[in-house]
Amino acid sequence: MKIEIDEKSGFCFGVVRAIDMAERELSKRGQLLCLGDIVHNGEEVMRLERRGLQTIQYPELDSHAGRTVLLRAHGEPPSTYEQAQRLGMSVVDATCPVVLALQRKVKERGAALRAEGGAIIIFGKNGHAEVLGLLGQTECDRYVVMTIADLESIAFNRPIDCFSQTTMSPTQYLSIVSAVRERMQRAFGREEVPLQVHATTCAQVSNRKQEIGMFAAAHDAVLFVSGVKSSNGRMLYQECLGVNPRTFFLSSPDEMRIEWLQGVERLGVCGATSTPRWLMEAVARRAAELAEGSYER
Numbered sequence: 001m002k003i004e005i006d007e008k009s010g011f012c013f014g015v016v017r018a019i020d021m022a023e024r025e026l027s028k029r030g031q032l033l034c035l036g037d038i039v040h041n042g043e044e045v046m047r048l049e050r051r052g053l054q055t056i057q058y059p060e061l062d063s064h065a066g067r068t069v070l071l072r073a074h075g076e077p078p079s080t081y082e083q084a085q086r087l088g089m090s091v092v093d094a095t096c097p098v099v100l101a102l103q104r105k106v107k108e109r110g111a112a113l114r115a116e117g118g119a120i121i122i123f124g125k126n127g128h129a130e131v132l133g134l135l136g137q138t139e140c141d142r143y144v145v146m147t148i149a150d151l152e153s154i155a156f157n158r159p160i161d162c163f164s165q166t167t168m169s170p171t172q173y174l175s176i177v178s179a180v181r182e183r184m185q186r187a188f189g190r191e192e193v194p195l196q197v198h199a200t201t202c203a204q205v206s207n208r209k210q211e212i213g214m215f216a217a218a219h220d221a222v223l224f225v226s227g228v229k230s231s232n233g234r235m236l237y238q239e240c241l242g243v244n245p246r247t248f249f250l251s252s253p254d255e256m257r258i259e260w261l262q263g264v265e266r267l268g269v270c271g272a273t274s275t276p277r278w279l280m281e282a283v284a285r286r287a288a289e290l291a292e293g294s295y296e297r
């Protein structure tokens with residue numbers, strides 16, 4: 001059995017940047033708080049925690065006055081910065097520049113739409129950190145939708161702007177947008193409607209979908225490595241599975257099952273934009289041990 005790791009899988013630049021910032025800070029002071037998981041990958045979080053990173057949740061922030069906290073790539077609403085300032089904390093802001101640009105756009109359009117009685121629709125996961133960061137940018141009427149059914153409670157007879165969480169599927173975003181347009185056309189009774197659609201899925205993710213599909217198609221079986229909390233991981237896993245039914249999801253080498261490797265000559269190992277390279281290598285090594293194969297770096 002030949003094992004190949006997908007060259008293009010692994011951390012996106014926003015996550016690389018956040019981890020670099022954390023590691024620089026840890027080298028200086030040996031400890032750093034991180035508000036929420038720095039990356040949706042338990043193995044990588046544990047590696048950084050061994051170096052002194054302490055992951056805390058939002059309700060715990062108040063008990064860390066005066067300390068240094070890293071805000072991760074997903075971004076935060078303004079209320080988090082205000083709270084950190086009130087507590088006299090130093091902030092290491094690792095918000096991804098792509099997310100930052102999106103937050104600014106939501107803020108700017110939110111102010112305009114609020115004045116016009118309009119609304120913002122965000123295609124994303126309710127409760128996801130990035131979505132919470134976006135919702136916090138504006139007091140304009142705003143909705144988070146995951147499916148077309150979620151549009152039911154929205155009034156469409158007013159100006160609307162659509163945004164997508166950066167890691168969502170561009171194809172699904174387009175189908176949400178066309179459902180919004182249809183409803184607005186019905187509500188206004190005309191073709192031309194005051195709808196603005198912002199292309200805010202991240203290229204690092206949308207390009208990955210096509211590339212990973214080609215990788216999955218080129219192998220007899222695929223081991224998809226990702227943390228269970230990663231929405232990008234779920235999306236890319238579904239893409240691989242759609243192309244290659246022998247795609248198996250795992251978060252660590254220990255979860256591998258020998259029957260996944262039966263009859264496989266070319267095995268592919270790939271992962272999400274939150275999957276560290278070292279973890280994919282560990283999975284490839286484990287597969288090689290189980291099947292007495294070799295893998296290409």
Ligand code: SF4
Nearest residue numbers: 012014096098166202
């Ligand atoms: S997926 Fe894109 S937007 Fe999200 S952190 Fe990575 S580079 Fe930034």
